[in-house]
Amino acid sequence: MTYCVAMRLNHGLVFMSDTRTNAGVDNISIFKKMFTWEVPGERLLTIMTAGNLATTQAVVSLLEERAKAPDDREPSILAAPSMFQVAQLIGEVLRDVISNHEQSGQESSSAFNATIILGGQIKGGGQRLFLIYPEGNFIEASEDTPFFQIGETKYGKPILVRAHDPDMTFEEAIRLMLVSFDSTIKANLSVDLPLDLQTYQKDSLQQGHTDRIEFSHPYYQLISNQWGESLKSALDALPDYAIKDQT
C-alpha cells in the first residue's frame, strides 16, 4: 500500500508521500512515489502515485521520456499549455498503461490499477491540484475539499478533516501532515518511512522546500513521541461521561 497527501493552501501546495511498497508482507521495498518536472519560471508539476508499482513506474517513465525529447514525442507534459491539459494527458497515459497490462493476456491476482495526485502551476494560470483515477478521469481540489489522499487514507483522515485550514503556513501544514502520517504508520504495516516532502510557493513557478524524512529525523522523532502524549492530555481535558445508574 501507500499513503500520500497533497494539500492546497492559500499560499501554496504541500505534498507528502511515504516510500513503502509491498507485494505481500514478506516482500517490502522502498520506492519513491513523488516525481517533479520543473521549468523554473515557467512551470512546476509534481505527481504522487499509489497503486500497482509496475503501472506507476511505467506512467512516470513514459511521461519522463516524452518530457526529455518534447519535439519528437508530443504530447509532453512540459508542452501542455494548462494544468487541466497536463491532468488530461497523465490520465490518458495512466489509462493506456493499465489497459495494456490488462489486455496482455496475463492473469494477475492483484489489480493493475493506480491513482495519481497532480499539483502545480503553469505560467498564466493559477495553482491547481488534481486527483486522477485509473479510468483517466480526474477531479480538482476545491475550497470545500482542499486536500487529497491516496492509498491507505482512512487512519490519517480524521485529523486532516478536523485541523485543516487553508490559511495554515507551510510549517503548520507539514506538522499536521506528519501527525496524519504517524497515525497511519503506527496502525498499518504497509505505510512506512522514509517520507518525501515538498512545498510549492504559489506563483513561484519553481520547486520549493524538499526534505526526506527518515526515522532518525529529529523532527519526526519529536512529533512521533510527543503526539501520543498530547492526544492523551487532550482526551483527559474532555469532561467525564457520567455513569448515573450503574447497577
Place this chain on the structure above:
Amino acid sequence: MTYCVAMRLNHGLVFMSDTRTNAGVDNISIFKKMFTWEVPGERLLTIMTAGNLATTQAVVSLLEERAKAPDDREPSILAAPSMFQVAQLIGEVLRDVISNHEQSGQESSSAFNATIILGGQIKGGGQRLFLIYPEGNFIEASEDTPFFQIGETKYGKPILVRAHDPDMTFEEAIRLMLVSFDSTIKANLSVDLPLDLQTYQKDSLQQGHTDRIEFSHPYYQLISNQWGESLKSALDALPDYAIKDQT
C-alpha cells in the same frame, strides 16, 4: 458498514456499537447490533455484529431460539459451560448460516460474510473477549491486544492505539470510545448515531450500565464539539517544523 468496539479493562468490559446499516448510500436504516443474554449471578454474554444484516439477524435469531427453549434446542449458549464453548457455538452457527446462504443457489453482489465480537463471563471462569470470524474460528483479546474493532475500523483506530490503558475507569474508556466513534462518524457515512453502550463489571455476572446515545445526547454533543478544538490545541502545542532552506 458498521463500527463496533469492545475493550477489555482490568475491572471489566466495555462495548459500543453504532446502528447504521446500508445497502447502498440510498438505502440506510437503523438496526441494533448489540445483543445480550443474561442469567443474573450465573452468566452474562454480549455480542456485537458487523457484516451482512441478513446473516447477523439469522445468527442472533438462532441463538435466541435455542436460548429460549434450552431443553429442546441444544446446544444453547445459556447451557455452554465456558466462554470458550460459547464462542465455539456462535462460530458454528455463524459459519452454518453463511454457508447455507451461499449454497442456496442465489447470487449476491455483496458477500454474506459477518464478524462477531463476543464478551462476557460465566460463573467459575474469568471475563473473556473474543473476535469470531465468518469461518467460525476466533481469537481472544490479550494483554497485548486488549480491544477488538469490527466494521469500519480504520478511522477510529489511531486514537485507541494511542490512548488505551487497561487501568482506565469505565468513564474514561467510554470517553475514549466516543472520540473514536466521533472520528469515524465524521469521516464515513456508513457509520452513524445512535450508539449503543454497555459496561460489564468483572465478576458481577450481570449487565452493567447501558445507554443509547442519540445525536441530542448532551455528552455526545460536548465530545463532538470539544474534541475538534482539543485536537487543534494539541497540534498547536507541538513544536514547528523548520523550513531552513526555502528557495
